[in-house]
Amino acid sequence: MIEDLLGRHDGVITGIQARGAGLSQDAIERRVRSGSWRRCSRGVFFADDRPFTDAARIRAAAWAHGDRATTSGLAAAWWLDLTRFAPDQVEVTVPRASNHPRRPGVRLRRRDLDPTDVSERNGLRVTALPLTVVEAAVRRGGGPKLMDAALQRHVELRTLWTAHLRNKGRHGSPAARRLLQAASDGARSEAERLLVSLMKQAGVTGWKTNYPVAGYEVDVAFARSRVAIEVDGLAFHSDADTFQRDRIRQNAIALAGWQVLRFTWIDLTEYPDRVLAEIRRATSGLRVGTRAHRG
Incomplete structure (x- = not known):
């Protein structure tokens, strides 16, 4: 079960997952001491017998912030195959009341997401496609090309407007509104x-x-x-x-x-x-x- 989890999750595993698969806490710590597992953050580990890929980096960053953390922005866009290259900084959205510390390589957004705006892909919580498009398009490195491509291949304009209006006041909201207006009837x-x-x-x-x-x-x-x-x-x-x-x-x-x-x-x-x-x-x-x- 452990190898299956590691294989499906890019070599990343949480302590809760490992214990659920039958490992004791002592067994987990032995793997860390031996160097076969690398501790990414408290309760999150990486099996160091494989490359630490962009997928592993993004997954480890999100899981470091608990089971309510959601990958968002350009990291979510890459995870959902909207962009070719993974961002250097992983954006993670956590509940407003959470108290997770800031970590290198991670940009935290604190707000409560509507369940409609959260999806799961390959075992990782990510913002749903419409919200991902309107958020990632206004991030540095996103741009109108991302929204243009998504409108042609993935989503309808009305679903983007719905996601935008449901999340008014978030970071980048005014810029997203301007892009959506540019794609509307006018x-x-x-x-x-x-x-x-x-x-x-x-x-x-x-x-x-x-x-x-x-x-x-x-x-x-x-x-x-x-x-x-x-x-x-x-x-x-x-x-x-x-x-x-x-x-x-x-x-x-x-x-x-x-x-x-x-x-x-x-x-x-x-x-x-x-x-x-x-x-x-x-x-x-x-x-x-x-x-x-x-x-």
Whole structure:
């Protein structure tokens, strides 16, 4: 039973689990003294005959804070396969009334989670997928890409809003609300406001918003250089009908003799310098070609 537990739990085991599998406290201590088990924290051990992987590190960090501790943030995102790389610091959410000390490599969040917002995967308590997405997307190293990918493959927008509203006031809540608004029905207008703000701060002039071209209103137009800019919110291309309509619109604008640049919310938030450089190049008369969305 001990080897089975260690195999399923990345080499990590708690004293309670070990005693439940038949080991006495003395037997546990003998393993520690012999070096076959490493003590990670009080009551949490690692069998040192295997690599101490990221999964073992995250599991040991969470279990060090008791059976009510829940892995959250980017650590939960990695555990749920939303991100490729495990974070250096493990975020753990514990009940508000808990008195666990802070540990190196762990960021504690103290709040009481609704049972709906907790799930279990491979024997570890983690925040449920919707809450994980809205929290991890605003952590350093998360970003709009995480939410965009989740919306396209894993979750519906309404479930993200529900999880967000159920957890208002948590760390990062205002930033999560802005991302959710960018993915909502007003996604295009949210992204347009972001582009306008970006251009104003950079001193770019000569443009108008909602400018008529070929029977459509383009988001931002430089009429003198005949450059049209179209912007999209998060996961705009998850709707096939919208995707097709946007392509018909873009082709009509291009056939009317306008150069079309297309930017996504991720372009505007992650690569603003590149966006501005492409706008300046296009409006200066140097053709850059029609820019389709980079899926």
